[in-house]
Amino acid sequence: MGADRVVRAGLAGTAAISAGLLAWGAVALPRAPRIGAAVEERLADSGVAQPVTAVLLNFRGHDTLVEVAVLLLAAAGVYVMAPVGRASPAATEPLERGPGMTPVVGNFSARLAPMAVLLAAHLWWAGSTLPGGAFQAGTVLAGAAVGLFLTGRLPARTRHWGLRAGMAAGLVVFLAAAAAPVAAGGAYLEYPPGLAKAVIVTVEGVLTLSIGACLAALVVGVPPPRP
Amino acid sequence: MDTMADAAPIFAVAGALILVVGLFGVFDRPDLLGKIIALNVAASGAFTFLIGSAPVDEGGGPDPVLQALVLTGIVISISVTAYALSLLRRVADEAGRTTLDDEPEAGPEESPEESPEESPEDGGAEGIRDA
Numbered sequence: 001m002g003a004d005r006v007v008r009a010g011l012a013g014t015a016a017i018s019a020g021l022l023a024w025g026a027v028a029l030p031r032a033p034r035i036g037a038a039v040e041e042r043l044a045d046s047g048v049a050q051p052v053t054a055v056l057l058n059f060r061g062h063d064t065l066v067e068v069a070v071l072l073l074a075a076a077g078v079y080v081m082a083p084v085g086r087a088s089p090a091a092t093e094p095l096e097r098g099p100g101m102t103p104v105v106g107n108f109s110a111r112l113a114p115m116a117v118l119l120a121a122h123l124w125w126a127g128s129t130l131p132g133g134a135f136q137a138g139t140v141l142a143g144a145a146v147g148l149f150l151t152g153r154l155p156a157r158t159r160h161w162g163l164r165a166g167m168a169a170g171l172v173v174f175l176a177a178a179a180a181p182v183a184a185g186g187a188y189l190e191y192p193p194g195l196a197k198a199v200i201v202t203v204e205g206v207l208t209l210s211i212g213a214c215l216a217a218l219v220v221g222v223p224p225p226r227p
Numbered sequence: 228m229d230t231m232a233d234a235a236p237i238f239a240v241a242g243a244l245i246l247v248v249g250l251f252g253v254f255d256r257p258d259l260l261g262k263i264i265a266l267n268v269a270a271s272g273a274f275t276f277l278i279g280s281a282p283v284d285e286g287g288g289p290d291p292v293l294q295a296l297v298l299t300g301i302v303i304s305i306s307v308t309a310y311a312l313s314l315l316r317r318v319a320d321e322a323g324r325t326t327l328d329d330e331p332e333a334g335p336e337e338s339p340e341e342s343p344e345e346s347p348e349d350g351g352a353e354g355i356r357d358a
Contacts, residue, residue: 011254019247026239026280034282036290051291052298060295067299074306081313083320135302211302218309222316 047196048128056133057200061189065178068171068207075167075214079159083225109147116144124208128197134170134204138211145216158217167217170203170210177203238279245272258326259318263311270304 039051039059046054056064120137127133148154157163177199181190191199249269256262274297281293319325 008255011251015247015251018250019244022243022246022276023240026243026276027236031280031282034290035292039291052294055291055295056298060292063295063299067302070303071306074310077310078313081310081317083317135298215305218305221309222313224316225320 047191047200050127050129050131052131053127053133057203058191058196061178065174068174071211071214072167072171075217078218078222081222106151109151110153113144113148116140120208124204127204128201134207134211137208139215141208141212142215142219145212146219149220156220158220163213163217166209166213170207173206174203236279239276242272242275242279246276257328259315260325263308263315267304267308270300274300
């Protein structure tokens with residue numbers, strides 16, 4: 001036990017010193033020049049009017065491409081972790097017999113879902129000019145799906161081929177949009193001039209569906225084994 | 228925008244503290260669920276530090292590049308959390324415990340990466356759980 005306490009004290013000491021150094025750096029060190037100015041300078045070239053969307057889908061599109069791949073990998077990892085053939089039905093059964101199913105919950109989630117779809121569509125479409133975009137829209141879609149799962153209005157069949165295809169579609173379409181300019185003689189992720197907005201809006205639309213599907217699958221997670 | 232320029236170091240300092248508290252928890256918590264939650268706390272601190280230590284402009288919002296970086300980080304954080312929770316689920320199902328301690332009955336299973344691969348077919352999970 002003595003060794004444990006020494007390790008713990010050392011850990012706490014290291015943490016305190018790190019916090020002090022980080023805080024000192026944040027207060028005392030001069031700030032770096034603002035990199036966002038470069039974005040605003042070239043915003044007209046990006047095809048969209050919203051700086052964050054321009055960075056995510058154009059200037060640093062590679063980050064977002066790999067990020068979508070990580071999200072898909074995590075969802076695939078959850079599949080791999082599931083006990084195949086031995087999954088208990090309890091995990092995917094609706095909670096309608098439990099205390100979670102009240103008149104408010106049951107009716108509310110059903111009426112909320114169409115509104116969530118509308119909101120997601122708006123967030124996707126607004127992403128080119130206002131704060132919004134595929135990730136926000138996908139999160140709203142996933143929230144609506146989880147509400148429907150929990151109230152039994154949508155079967156949580158995360159192994160359905162259609163859902164799997166939807167989860168992968170975002171990465172596939174984004175990769176195609178990134179690689180197509182190479183075939184046409186351009187550079188990787190160099191959208192053709194004049195078509196940049198169309199490409200970004202299309203990719204974001206498919207990404208919205210894929211991100212929603214991936215997040216919903218991640219929330220459902222790994223079912224317990226059959227007892 | 229003087230208020231923004233003055234407030235930003237407060238966010239950076241708070242983010243640094245949250246980050247360090249979370250990292251301490253990752254190493255100090257014995258249970259895996261606690262470690263996962265601590266990792267999320269640390270990630271929130273890192274995002275707050277990143278945004279809070281960003282250069283502040285006159286009249287504009289937070290830096291769009293850093294916003295995009297943090298947005299990317301949040302999605303990665305969600306992915307890592309969900310995958311870690313699925314690993315934890317399997318560790319709990321197969322080994323019947325949610326820590327990595329060296330308990331007497333622990334046997335060869337020491338890491339969450341090993342246990343899920345070992346016994347999907349042999350039906351050992353029920354035996355361990357019932358024991």
